[in-house]
Amino acid sequence: MLNPNVHYGDLQESYLFYNIGQKVQAYLDAHPGAKLYRMGIGDVSLPLCDTVIKALHEAVDDQAVKERFHGYMPECGAPFLREAIAAHYARRGVELDADEVFVSSGASDELGDILDLFSRDAAALVMEPAYPAYVDANVMAGRRIVHLAAGKENGFLPAPDNSLDADIFYICSPNNPTGAVFSREQLQAWVDFANHKGAVILFDAAYEAFIEEPGLPHSIFELEGARTCAIEICSLSKTAGFTGTRLGYTILPKTLECGGMSLYAMWVRNRTTKTNGVSYILQKGGAAVFTKEGQRQVMANLQVYKNNAKILMRAMEELGIWYCGGKNAPYIWLKCPGGMDSWQFFDHLLNEIQVVGTPGEGFGACGKGYFRFSTFGSPEDTEEAAKRLVALLK
Numbered sequence: 001m002l003n004p005n006v007h008y009g010d011l012q013e014s015y016l017f018y019n020i021g022q023k024v025q026a027y028l029d030a031h032p033g034a035k036l037y038r039m040g041i042g043d044v045s046l047p048l049c050d051t052v053i054k055a056l057h058e059a060v061d062d063q064a065v066k067e068r069f070h071g072y073m074p075e076c077g078a079p080f081l082r083e084a085i086a087a088h089y090a091r092r093g094v095e096l097d098a099d100e101v102f103v104s105s106g107a108s109d110e111l112g113d114i115l116d117l118f119s120r121d122a123a124a125l126v127m128e129p130a131y132p133a134y135v136d137a138n139v140m141a142g143r144r145i146v147h148l149a150a151g152k153e154n155g156f157l158p159a160p161d162n163s164l165d166a167d168i169f170y171i172c173s174p175n176n177p178t179g180a181v182f183s184r185e186q187l188q189a190w191v192d193f194a195n196h197k198g199a200v201i202l203f204d205a206a207y208e209a210f211i212e213e214p215g216l217p218h219s220i221f222e223l224e225g226a227r228t229c230a231i232e233i234c235s236l237s238k239t240a241g242f243t244g245t246r247l248g249y250t251i252l253p254k255t256l257e258c259g260g261m262s263l264y265a266m267w268v269r270n271r272t273t274k275t276n277g278v279s280y281i282l283q284k285g286g287a288a289v290f291t292k293e294g295q296r297q298v299m300a301n302l303q304v305y306k307n308n309a310k311i312l313m314r315a316m317e318e319l320g321i322w323y324c325g326g327k328n329a330p331y332i333w334l335k336c337p338g339g340m341d342s343w344q345f346f347d348h349l350l351n352e353i354q355v356v357g358t359p360g361e362g363f364g365a366c367g368k369g370y371f372r373f374s375t376f377g378s379p380e381d382t383e384e385a386a387k388r389l390v391a392l393l394k
Helices: 006-010 016-030 050-062 079-091 107-117 132-140 184-197 263-274 280-289 292-319 342-353 379-393
Strands: 101-104 124-128 145-149 168-172 200-204 230-235 248-251 323-325 331-335 370-374
Touching: 006 132, 016 342, 050 280, 050 292, 079 101, 079 248, 079 280, 101 107, 107 132, 107 200, 107 230, 107 248, 107 263, 124 132, 132 145, 168 184, 184 200, 280 292, 292 323, 292 331, 292 379, 342 370, 342 379
Parallel strands: 124 145, 124 168, 168 200, 200 230
Antiparallel strands: 101 248, 230 248, 323 331, 331 370
16 A cells, blocks of 8 residues: 655644735725735745846747757756856855756755755754744655754854754755844854764855845855855845746755765756756846846845835834844844734734734744744835834834
């Protein structure tokens, strides 16, 4: 008899976005036509930039001409895109071989697929609060999870500890949901610890483009020793608005080994076995992001979200509410005022000022008593939401 993967039974039900949806719909049913200010969603609100749209149109036209038509693409990525990404890293002082760049359909897919490289008895360390998929993907595989608590006392940026017994370390910087960013010294400590332990860091760099402060690392490969302990997974979703277009990339150095096996060679084999690559059209659009004009336009869009963050940060400061994130990340993570828990604060904002955010406890036990605002909304909605927050809570 065929048996299922029983580890799916170990997954905790995720009620976060279901409950949010239910509460929001109940409010709208009771208040038809009400205007909601949605500050919880992690999706972008601006369209793809003109340079990307032009490249996508050109790629579609190529598919109508025999001499320019493209069928199957290389499973690990088209050379023109891999080279463009490697050149982008080089401009930041990180030297990569183009074939160390693996093109993907997005960071979320890759964060799950990359676990194929590791045995099921490898333990995964997750710093919490955390993107829930880190935990769920490993539970599905039957792995042991080591939960590393982070909190206000360490700015939600925990340090390594010799007592930690794990083989795979998840690090997301800038972090979702907290918006906290590891300094060079803090991240170096994790690289040194991983090399000492013989562990591998899975570095989620999906929000690196939001970093403004000089000296904060955008890539883990800016750190000495990272090429022997780290894999970097990045996305064009938030950096270039590809949430609905789905494109990302993974950096896996040729020097990274595990148990005497080359993880690079294993990943090449994995991709050439399990995928048929990303479409030519999307890769052409992705390559346009890394042109000089593409970067200018992408950064102009990101500035809109960064300005939204400034509006919300000013509101938090006027109210005297503790928060982190915002300056170098598209999320603001705040301590719920008045002793409210996450869901009480959610209900208070929805019912009193029609502002929707995300309760922190949906990101793990360490999120209890905290709340997340996203800066991806429109400037007009963000400004109005901030005014309503101040009026309600001052």
